[in-house]
Amino acid sequence: MAFGQTADGKTAHLFTLTNAHGMVVKVTNFGGIITSIQVPDKNNQPGDVVLGFDSLSSYLSGQPYLGALLGRYGSFIGNGRFSIDNKDYQLATNAGTNHLHGGKSGFDKKLWQAEEIRSGKKEAALRLAYMSANGEEGFPGNLDCRVTYTLTDQNELRIDYEARTDQKTHVNLTHHTYFDLSAGKNPTILSHEVQINADRYVVMDPKMVPTGELREVKNSALDFTKPAALGSRMEQLPGAYDHNFLLNRSGNNALQLAATVFEPGSGRYLSVFTTEPGLELATANWLNGKLKGKGNRVYAKQSGFLLYPQHLPDSPNQSAFPGTLLKPGEVYRQTTVYQFSVKTAR
Known part of the structure; x- marks a missing residue:
């Protein structure tokens, strides 16, 4: 169905994926945005567990990447620069x-x-395609991208990414979905219990550029190796959670469990699987009540959390981090699975 008009007069569409268990996912081809995920709770009552808007115009009016597909490079690249084969590239900052x-x-x-x-x-699926031209936002190479959203009968939303290039370039695709497993029943997400399969996190400097250090999470507010409520230790941080974790992995390209989230009130349980080396956790401190989302809900501070797999920030400039360089003849592949279920307790 038509979802609205872009600034240059083109029509964006909204696509709906459903399965036999009452799960519904809505995606627009503008920005690959996931606008809605309806998931039953422990009482089999459906609820929308992601933040978003009812119309395209709200996505066009300036907002912090709600539900969006990110690329060519999700996260930060320090000073917007990297070098390939001794040639320097300046990206948009x-x-x-x-x-x-x-x-x-x-x-x-x-x-x-x-x-x-x-x-x-x-299974219901939607495939999106985009050709990113050589020089777009400063990146070298024509990058041919395919992203496929599949809703399975196991209540999994699977996102498969592929990209090919005709020049060496850096690629790091991911999805910036804001979750609230209470489906708006709670004002914040601080009671959500999170577990992350990571012993180390990326240390950032004040300008949000990695220092290169991968620090142990042990004995810190970033230790989610055992389940902990998001609000239980936040006072130990100078701000809120906005951190990238290096996942504990047993193989390079296998799909593995990265994190789980449990919301006690609804019983909803989210498991995140990925092929990627890193995982970003953020509690959306930047939401300030100025955005009004679906059903006229005001998106206040910490009304959603992000948990998205990716490569580590600034990897093109960090030789110790897993690499993001894609060469002609190679295929970039990334898979993320968000699996939903219900439990009476964690």
């Missing part, structure tokens, strides 16, 4: 002196070509 989430006009602001597909298991 849109977060102080840094490049953030693809730049001033990243993948979140592009109208993607959309195709509804069916897998061999008859």
